[in-house]
Amino acid sequence: MDGFVVEGRFGFLGAHARVDPAPLAAAGWREARTTPLTRLFVRNGLEVRDTARGWIVGALFERGSGHQASGAPAALQDPHEPIEVLCANLVRFYWGRYVAIFPAERAVLRDPSGHLECLTWNTKTGWAAGSAPPQAPLPPSAAPADLAIDWSAIAGIVAGLPTALRRVPLHGVEAVLPGELRGGGAAAKSQLIWNPAAFARQPPASYEVSRRAVVDAVHESLLAELASDDRLLAEISGGLDSAIVASSLVAHGGRDRTRFVHFHVADPGGDERAYARQVADQLQADLLEIVKPELQVDADILAEVPVGVRPSNNAADHHYDRAMAALAQRSGARRILTGQGGDMVFFQSPSRQVAAELWGRWRRLPRADPLWRQLECAARWNRCSTWSLIGEAAREAFSSRKTIVNPHPWLATTVAPAKQRQLESLIRSQVFHGASRRGRQAALVHPLLSQPVLEATLAAPVIDLARGGRGRGLARDAFAHQIPVSVRERRSKGVLTPYYGRMILRSLGALRPFLLDGRLAGERVLDRAFVEAMLDPDRLIHQGDYPRLFETIALEAYVRHWEGRSPSAAAGVDGASNLSASQGRTSA
Numbered sequence: 001m002d003g004f005v006v007e008g009r010f011g012f013l014g015a016h017a018r019v020d021p022a023p024l025a026a027a028g029w030r031e032a033r034t035t036p037l038t039r040l041f042v043r044n045g046l047e048v049r050d051t052a053r054g055w056i057v058g059a060l061f062e063r064g065s066g067h068q069a070s071g072a073p074a075a076l077q078d079p080h081e082p083i084e085v086l087c088a089n090l091v092r093f094y095w096g097r098y099v100a101i102f103p104a105e106r107a108v109l110r111d112p113s114g115h116l117e118c119l120t121w122n123t124k125t126g127w128a129a130g131s132a133p134p135q136a137p138l139p140p141s142a143a144p145a146d147l148a149i150d151w152s153a154i155a156g157i158v159a160g161l162p163t164a165l166r167r168v169p170l171h172g173v174e175a176v177l178p179g180e181l182r183g184g185g186a187a188a189k190s191q192l193i194w195n196p197a198a199f200a201r202q203p204p205a206s207y208e209v210s211r212r213a214v215v216d217a218v219h220e221s222l223l224a225e226l227a228s229d230d231r232l233l234a235e236i237s238g239g240l241d242s243a244i245v246a247s248s249l250v251a252h253g254g255r256d257r258t259r260f261v262h263f264h265v266a267d268p269g270g271d272e273r274a275y276a277r278q279v280a281d282q283l284q285a286d287l288l289e290i291v292k293p294e295l296q297v298d299a300d301i302l303a304e305v306p307v308g309v310r311p312s313n314n315a316a317d318h319h320y321d322r323a324m325a326a327l328a329q330r331s332g333a334r335r336i337l338t339g340q341g342g343d344m345v346f347f348q349s350p351s352r353q354v355a356a357e358l359w360g361r362w363r364r365l366p367r368a369d370p371l372w373r374q375l376e377c378a379a380r381w382n383r384c385s386t387w388s389l390i391g392e393a394a395r396e397a398f399s400s401r402k403t404i405v406n407p408h409p410w411l412a413t414t415v416a417p418a419k420q421r422q423l424e425s426l427i428r429s430q431v432f433h434g435a436s437r438r439g440r441q442a443a444l445v446h447p448l449l450s451q452p453v454l455e456a457t458l459a460a461p462v463i464d465l466a467r468g469g470r471g472r473g474l475a476r477d478a479f480a481h482q483i484p485v486s487v488r489e490r491r492s493k494g495v496l497t498p499y500y501g502r503m504i505l506r507s508l509g510a511l512r513p514f515l516l517d518g519r520l521a522g523e524r525v526l527d528r529a530f531v532e533a534m535l536d537p538d539r540l541i542h543q544g545d546y547p548r549l550f551e552t553i554a555l556e557a558y559v560r561h562w563e564g565r566s567p568s569a570a571a572g573v574d575g576a577s578n579l580s581a582s583q584g585r586t587s588a
Helices: 021-026 083-093 151-159 162-166 196-200 207-225 240-251 273-283 299-303 318-331 352-357 371-382 386-398 417-433 437-441 451-459 473-478 485-489 497-506 508-516 528-534 537-543 546-563
Strands: 003-009 029-034 038-043 048-050 055-062 094-102 107-110 119-122 126-130 180-183 190-192 231-235 258-264 287-291 333-337 443-445
Touching: 021 029, 029 048, 029 055, 038 055, 083 094, 083 107, 083 180, 094 451, 151 162, 151 546, 162 417, 196 417, 196 451, 207 240, 207 333, 207 451, 207 473, 231 240, 231 318, 240 258, 240 273, 240 473, 240 485, 258 273, 258 318, 273 287, 273 485, 299 508, 318 333, 318 437, 352 371, 352 386, 352 417, 371 386, 417 451, 437 443, 497 508, 497 537, 497 546, 508 528, 508 546, 528 537, 528 546
Parallel strands: 231 258, 231 333, 258 287, 333 443
Antiparallel strands: 003 038, 003 126, 029 038, 048 055, 055 094, 094 107, 107 180, 119 126, 180 190
C-alpha cells in the first residue's frame, strides 16, 4: 500500500538523526527528500515531484490531456508565489491522487479526490503529516505526541451524526479534507482551496455542454491510467458504472494491458454474468469469471480485518477482497480500477428536491426538454404526482435557507437542494478509500471519483443528470455508444442481500461475542440490547440491516486495532455514549 510520512523538527533541536536505510527498504520505505529540518519518507514507489516551495507525493496528471506531470511541474516553480496561489495553480492545471507538502510553512494540501489519505499531527520534536501515523521502521520521533481513541467521535459514528464524517476518530491527529490546505503548528490554519460547491453553482451553458464535459472528464481519467506501462485489473460487475469505466479504458487502448474480472453468486436473483458477458463481448475482452462461495466469518477472519485510519467496511466481503488481492499479485497489476462512486456522481437515487431546478432561483435554463416533460419525468422518477412536485418547488422558492449547525465545509455554501444531497453523498464516498487487502496489494483507483469527473458532474444540474426521469440519465445518454443496450436500459441490479444474509446467519457464533463482548459495548457507545436484536436470526431473515451490521463490525475492529497499537492501552472511561469529548480517552 502506498503511503508517506513527512517529519519536521524544531530548529533549536538541530538536524534529524540519520535513519538506517536497510530496515526502511525491507518494509518498502525510503527516505525520498530531506532538508536540514524536514525529511520525507515514501512507500512502495510513491512518486515524488519537486515544486518551488516543497514536494508533491502521489500520482499527478496534466489537466486536459491525462499525461503524467513532469518531475518539476512548470506552474509550481515560482518561489515568490504564496502557497495559496501555488495550490490554486495546482488544482487548476493538474489533478491526480496526491498530497502537496510545504515544509517551511508546515502545510499540506490534499487533492480534491481524496484518494490519498492525509493527516497532520504534532510530535514531541516538531510536526508531521502522513497517510497514517508511522510505525517501525520509521523513526519514533515522527509519531504523534498523544495518540488515543476519540470515543466521542466513535459514539457520533454509531449515532449516525453527519458531523462524525469530518474527522478521524483518533485524538492526536487531524484529518485534512479533500481540497483543503492545512497549516501545522500551534496556530494551525485551514483554507478550502478546492470547493465543490463552487462548481455546483456554475452550471454549463446547456445540457449538451454538460454531456460533453462528463464524457471528456471520464475519458481523461481513464486515459491517465494508461499514461504508464503498468498492468491493470478492472472489474466488470454487469452494472452501468463499471461498464462505463471498462469501455472508456478500452477506447483508449487499454484492453491488452487490463485483466477484466467478474464475481458472481449462485442465486438467480444476484447472478449478473449475462450482463457482464455482454459488456466483455462488446469490448472484445476476455473476462475471468469467479464464483463466490458461501461464506462464514470466524474469529480468525475478524482478527484479520484490514484497518486504516478511518473506519471502513471496504473489506467486509473477505472472499472478494482476498481474491482481488491474489489476482492483482498473480497478474502483476499495479492498480485496481473500480466503478465505485458512479451512483453518487451520476446521481442514481430519486429525489423530490429536483423540483427546485424546474422553477425559481435554481431553475435550469435553457431546458433540455419542455417544462411539462421534465415535470412528468421527475414525478415518474420519484413515484409521485406532478402536483406534489409543484408543491415541493413552491416551498423551496419561498422558504428561507435552513441553518446547518457546524456544517461540513463542503456544505457551508448554498446550492440547489438536490445538489446539496449530492455533496452529502460525496462526503460519504471517502469510505471507498478505506483499508483492504486488495488496496494493500495494488493501488485502488476509482476513476469516477477523480477531480475532472467530480467537477463535470457537480456542475451539471440534477435535472440534467436524471434526464428522462431516470437515475444516471445523462450518463446513460452520454455513454450509449460504448455499452450494450441491455446494460444501459436496465432499471435494477442483482440483489445480493440473501447471499450476505446467509453469511451473517452462519457467522453468528463468532459475531455475537465479537460485538456483545467487544469494546463498543464495553464503552457503552453500542447498546447491547440493540445488538442482541440486530443479531436475532428471525429479524435477520425478515428485516436484517446488513449494511449497518457490517459498519458496526468494521467499527469494532477499528477500535481494537488502534487500542492495540500501544502496549500501554488502557480501557476508556464510562459515559462515552454522551458524546463528551473530554471522556473516553484510550491510549492507542
